[in-house]
Amino acid sequence: MDALDAKYPFFASAREAVASAGVSLPDLVAADAPAVERARERVERALLEGTVAAESGAFPGESAYDVQAELLSYPIARILVSLLDSDPAIEKYAAAEAATAMERVRRDLEADDELRSVSSATVALDDLLAEFDLADAVRPDATAPAGARGVAGAGGTGRDPDGYRIDVGPYLRLTSPEWGDSWRLVNRALADGAVRVSREELLAALEAAVEARVAEGLPFEDLGESLAEALEPRVADLRRLLSERTYTEPPDVVAPALFPPCMTNLIEKAERDVTLSAAESFALMAFLVGIGMTPDEVVAFCADTSLDAEGIRYQTEFLTDDRGTQYPPPTCETLANYGICHNEDDHMQVAADPLSYYEKQVAAADEVTDWRDGREGDETGEA
Ligand code: SF4
Known part of the structure; x- marks a missing residue:
């Protein structure tokens, strides 16, 4: 090993x-x-x-x-x-293994040639292509500008090219039109049965290959x-973390005054510029997504906090993926175990999880002001 x-x-x-x-x-x-x-x-x-x-x-x-x-x-x-x-758990696990692996691959590829040749713990792009039987299906793009082409069949020597051609079969197998219109075959330069892709796009396809391998047999x-x-x-x-409960109609309204104390505490903590732990930021993101906020809205809502936009975007997009595998925030019991819930006013008696609590608060309120309405006003004012 x-x-x-x-x-x-x-x-x-x-x-x-x-x-x-x-x-x-x-x-x-x-x-x-x-x-x-x-x-x-x-x-x-x-x-x-x-x-x-x-x-x-x-x-x-x-x-x-x-x-x-x-x-x-x-x-x-x-x-x-x-x-x-849980199928969603398998999907998320495989996606996370693949994302972590590709982060490491990117670092390996960025390592200079000397380091790559002496370290046996780094991979070159050719190694990865061979691992997934893609060595013959992917070639440096001969039409790419000369300076961007690097050395064909790099094998760890020379700079990796910026453009590649991948045979159409593997391209269709590893990519998805759901990734965006630019991935559709009709929008691609296709010649001699191969599709032109950038280096980043090739890495995205390889990430899909890793994900499929991790999920294989599960x-x-x-x-x-x-x-x-x-x-x-x-x-x-782990099951407690997942708490796969379903909500018939999550309240699609953002009324911070009605948020449960656990979420208000987390927001106030982040506003004091204190870094939230992984569990805290997950709980908050899952709650905000659970009440119907889009990633853009969450970024705007958390603009003046210790949470950085890139991290918010990653986590909220992960939570709202279009395969319907969104996870609700953990239960009150789990949040108490993580020290996030202090069971203020004994309201664990009222609801088993923050979303249910919020639903009840919204239903009981005489008047509910949506934070988004004020934001639209701001945006109009700016324009
Ligand atoms: S009881 Fe539940 S909703 Fe209330 S603060 Fe604790 S975790 Fe939040």
């Missing part, structure tokens, strides 16, 4: 490393090895934040976990997410009773 396996645990070589190490995952779980806690963290961060990087660092070398725990946490995380028995069937039993406490924790 080496650092590259831990960094890209979905690679075939990483799977082989796990198999040839002869490690028994049920034994690891029974022994509550560090890989098990790291696996729980992996899934929790995937669901809450869209990343699987360890809290202590973005890369194995910076993580509190050693290479072996980091690598073994991946197959255990796939077991955990299977036990959650959920696992027949994991065995003893393994499921041993992991049950961790699965229960």
Whole structure:
């Protein structure tokens, strides 16, 4: 097992490393090895934040976990997410593994040639293409400006090109028209059965390939009773985070005066420029999205806070993806466990979660002013 396996645990070589190490995952779980806690963290961060990087660092070398725990946490995380028995959770987990992997790939590609040639823990674009059987299907674009072309079949030498051609079959398999009109084949330069893509677009297609590989075979069937039993406490924790409740009609009105105290406290904390923890910012974002705010509205609403626009946008877009897999904010009980809820006025008696509480407040109010109305006025005034 080496650092590259831990960094890209979905690679075939990483799977082989796990198999040839002869490690028994049920034994690891029974022994509550560090890989098990790291696996729980992996899934929790995937669901809450869209990343699987360890809290202590973005890369194995910076993580509190050693290479072996980091690598073994991946197959255990796939077991955990299977036990959650939730298709949206699997989708979000796979998307987070892919997003984290591609963040690492981008860093690897940015590393200078000298570092790449001496470090075995970095990948080159050619490695990634070969990993997904795309080596013959993707070529540097010969029509790209000479300075942007780099070295064909770079293999880690020379600057990677900025433009590529990808065979139409893999292009259609790895991309989706839902990503936007520019991805539709009719809007693409197509020649000799290949589609022209930029380097960033190629990386987006590769991210889809990683996501598909992570999701492949999930959920696992027949994991065995003893393994499921041993992991049950961790699965229960994760289930609480998910709290997949459905709301018949979330109140599509933004009335800050009627927000539950937990959310008001978080907003005030952020307004004092205090950094919110991951769980706090997830709870707030999920609440604001849950009451019908768009990512743009959330960015504007949180403009004068410690929350940065890019992070807000990432999290809210993640929460409002168009596949209908939005998660509501965690329950009051979970928020209390995270120290976010102090059960002011004992209103846990009133509702089980912040959205239900807010729904009741809105329904009971004589008059409700929507923050968005004032904002429209502002915008009109500005114009
Ligand atoms: S009881 Fe629920 S709604 Fe009220 S402050 Fe706590 S978490 Fe928020």
